[in-house]
Amino acid sequence: MLTEVVATRYVTPLREGGSLPGIVEGDDLGTYIMKFTGAGQGRKTLVAEVICGELGRRLGLRVPDLVQMQLDPVIGLSEPDQEVQALLKASGGLNLGMDYLPGALGFDPLAFEVSAREAGRVVWFDALINNVDRSWRNPNLLVWHGELWLIDHGAAMIWHHNWPSAEQASARPYNASDHVLATFGPDVAAAAAEFGPQITEELLTGIAADVPEEWLLDEPGFDSPDELRRAYVRTLMARARTISDRITIGEPTKDKPSQAPEWLAGKLPRRAVK
Structure with missing residues (x-):
């Protein structure tokens, strides 16, 4: 079960993402990136964050700690931005918090x-969860204290x-040609040998149990949150059985220049991220 924190x-x-996450402080004296149930993408975004984030962590990848965050919309009354106020009002109750990594840099493959x-390891993991949002267009990787961290x-x-098409979707291949790490010669075979045996029903069932019940209510076609949890487990188990053979890496769609600040891309040596 994820730790529960109250936003204070x-x-x-943060205006980098379409869901307008925000930096908040909690009653545990921690600082978090909060993602809101009232955002346009809805609670399924938060479900994906929990299942994929906790799965990545248990496989040994670096993912910021996740917490459940209780939000009283009154804390945003002094916020002058009407869009933010509307978002906070629509998100009262349980939301998701991701540990804030102060001083982290956005990953750039040229730096x-x-x-x-x-x-x-990252490409194999993204293939398993069918992550379409780790490309050179939007890496969703941070470098913090010289190490690679996975976010979003x-x-x-x-x-x-x-869900009616989930079984068919789970069988689809994963084209990693535009993956932000494709140019580093990903050793997918080694990752499959390391991660594949770890993907068990017991592991996935424990991870699905971390999703708050209220985010799983009233899903069409399911009678209970536990039935929906089992659907997540079945789909990921089915994908894990064959995904190692269905990852392709070809030529990226096009080149893109570095987005790192000039002082970073031009002056810092390339650093090893192990």
Whole structure:
């Protein structure tokens, strides 16, 4: 079960993402990136964050700690932005918090080096959860204290937006040609040998149990949150059995220049991220 924290202060919105997450402080004296149930993508985004984030962590990948965050919309009354106020009003109750990594830099492949082993582990993981949002267009990776951290998994597991087609979707291959780590020669075979045996029904059932029940209520076609949890487990188990053979890496769609600040891309040496 994820730790529950109460939000005590809304600090500032983050405008990089479409869901308008915000930096908040909690009653445990921690600082978090809060993702809201009232955002346009809805609670399924938060479900994906929990299942994929906790799965990544249990496989040994670096994912910021996740917590359940109770939000009283009154903490945003002094926020001058009407869009933010509307979002807070629509998100009273239980939301998701991700540990804030102060000083973290957005990953740029021209400024940081990644080993083939680590690249393979991330690509294999993204293939399993069908993460379409780790491309050179939007890496969703941070470098913190010289290490690679994975963030923002809300767009993964797209099959849970249409459960009748989930079985068919779970069998689809994963094209990693545009993956932000594709240029580092990902050792997908080594990742499959390491991660494949770890994907068990017991592991996935424990992870699905971390999803708050209220985010799983009233899903069409399911009689209870536990039935829906079992559907997540079945779909990921089915995908894990064959995904290692269905990952392709070809030429990216097009080149893109580095988005790192000039002082970073031009002056810092390439750093090893193990």
